[in-house]
Amino acid sequence: MPTISVFYGEFCGADAVVRELAARMGLEPITDREVLADAARISGLDTHKLGKAFSSATSVFNKFTHEKERALAFLRLAVAERLSSENLLVSGHAAHLVPREISHVLRVCLIAGLKFRVARAADERGLAEKEAIRTIGHLDQERAEWVRALRGADDPWRPDLYDMVIPLDTTAAVAAAALIAEHAGAPGLNATAQSRQAVQDFLLASRVGVALANEGHNVEVSARDGNVLLTINKHVLMLSRLEEELKAIVAPVAGVRAVETRVGSGYHQDDVYRQFRFETPSTVLLVDDEKQFVQTLSERLQLRNMGTAVAYDGESALSLIAADEPEVMILDLMMPGIDGIEVLRQVKRTRPAVEVIILTGHGSEADRETCMQLGAFAYLHKPVDIEVLSQTLKDANARIQQKRRERTTGR
Numbered sequence: 001m002p003t004i005s006v007f008y009g010e011f012c013g014a015d016a017v018v019r020e021l022a023a024r025m026g027l028e029p030i031t032d033r034e035v036l037a038d039a040a041r042i043s044g045l046d047t048h049k050l051g052k053a054f055s056s057a058t059s060v061f062n063k064f065t066h067e068k069e070r071a072l073a074f075l076r077l078a079v080a081e082r083l084s085s086e087n088l089l090v091s092g093h094a095a096h097l098v099p100r101e102i103s104h105v106l107r108v109c110l111i112a113g114l115k116f117r118v119a120r121a122a123d124e125r126g127l128a129e130k131e132a133i134r135t136i137g138h139l140d141q142e143r144a145e146w147v148r149a150l151r152g153a154d155d156p157w158r159p160d161l162y163d164m165v166i167p168l169d170t171t172a173a174v175a176a177a178a179l180i181a182e183h184a185g186a187p188g189l190n191a192t193a194q195s196r197q198a199v200q201d202f203l204l205a206s207r208v209g210v211a212l213a214n215e216g217h218n219v220e221v222s223a224r225d226g227n228v229l230l231t232i233n234k235h236v237l238m239l240s241r242l243e244e245e246l247k248a249i250v251a252p253v254a255g256v257r258a259v260e261t262r263v264g265s266g267y268h269q270d271d272v273y274r275q276f277r278f279e280t281p282s283t284v285l286l287v288d289d290e291k292q293f294v295q296t297l298s299e300r301l302q303l304r305n306m307g308t309a310v311a312y313d314g315e316s317a318l319s320l321i322a323a324d325e326p327e328v329m330i331l332d333l334m335m336p337g338i339d340g341i342e343v344l345r346q347v348k349r350t351r352p353a354v355e356v357i358i359l360t361g362h363g364s365e366a367d368r369e370t371c372m373q374l375g376a377f378a379y380l381h382k383p384v385d386i387e388v389l390s391q392t393l394k395d396a397n398a399r400i401q402q403k404r405r406e407r408t409t410g411r
Helices: 016-027 030-044 047-052 067-083 094-096 114-125 128-152 173-186 193-213 237-252 291-302 315-321 340-350 365-374 386-411
Strands: 003-008 026-031 088-091 104-112 164-167 218-226 227-232 258-264 284-286 309-313 328-331 355-358 378-381
Touching: 003 016, 003 094, 003 227, 016 026, 016 088, 016 173, 026 030, 030 047, 030 067, 047 067, 067 088, 067 094, 067 193, 088 094, 094 128, 104 173, 114 128, 164 193, 193 218, 193 227, 193 237, 227 237, 227 309, 237 258, 284 291, 291 309, 309 340, 315 328, 315 340, 328 340, 328 386, 340 355, 340 365, 355 365, 355 386, 365 378, 378 386
Parallel strands: 003 088, 003 104, 026 088, 104 164, 227 258, 284 309, 284 328, 328 355, 355 378
Antiparallel strands: 218 227
8 A cells, every 4th residue: 555645735735635545544634733843853952943844934043053944854863764654654744755766656736726725714713714825825925835845846735846736626535535534545656676665765865964954064965785975055164074974974874885076057056055953052043232242242143153143122023023923132131121030031931942141331240130030041240251151052052952851862
């Protein structure tokens, strides 16, 4: 029995088809939720951060951290480990993580016309017509970005991406499930030695991808019978040294027989290759209303291989953290509007994993005690020696990495 992957548009009634199909064929359902949970277990990252890979939005820190690409490496491995079993029903965004090279997979797309989807959005969420159209447009755009990133296709519903495209506005859920089950019985979808080897190749490539991601590298990985090919698609200053480092990371991965590197079509892009796992945190939000000071500090931290973003007031800082959770925040206390203590209080309530370093020129001993009670990691005074601040950032990062290891190991 083949594995079936199902990609679908929101408000099409796809959930009913997936449930009916799983029951009819005795398949194990694998949704985005299961894939995210598996990836969180593998990586030690939380599902919220990993789930951002499905979104079209890109973090302001991504040019420093390659956070989105890193999350994708863990998601790929989560799917690859699942594919080691057969009789699966993979649905949602994860459907496009299944490689085309695995031939015992029936690839299905479920979609419907806008009028049908707007009516379902009204029934399911009580959305008015304009709000429903706007919501559907946004969700479709996110799916388009996801498919473009993985398949290079601008249209996520393009028929040649799938073996079957079923319009659910004209096909009932039971009938759609029956149609998929019928096609799944085709002899050409039976697992073969070659297709099972493609699964193992995907698993090895995914493990290599995670090994590289854990050391801060973002390169394209493929594998065949234990032979691994690494494609470098960014311009780097010392290519030979990078190639040696990549091979040293990949060679010990179980199942790797040989490693080859090459430069890809994106090698000459104007982009500096950065690793994103250092002694210091890779994402730091600086919050201070002294613009010249905070811009200078941002530049000095970037020279120390830290990705930074800047907010000049408390309200902007809270908005940025809601969208892009940094690892560390360096926070001034005296700011117009929402002051630093209130920012600290809200951040520790809504994003407790963010380590907050207070850096102020006007705080009192009472302020220090309040901040530490609210959960600040450290309390420093301006002017601060950059080496003292760097060491404090290293200490904060050590705590972050320890918590991440604890989530991964359960200890």
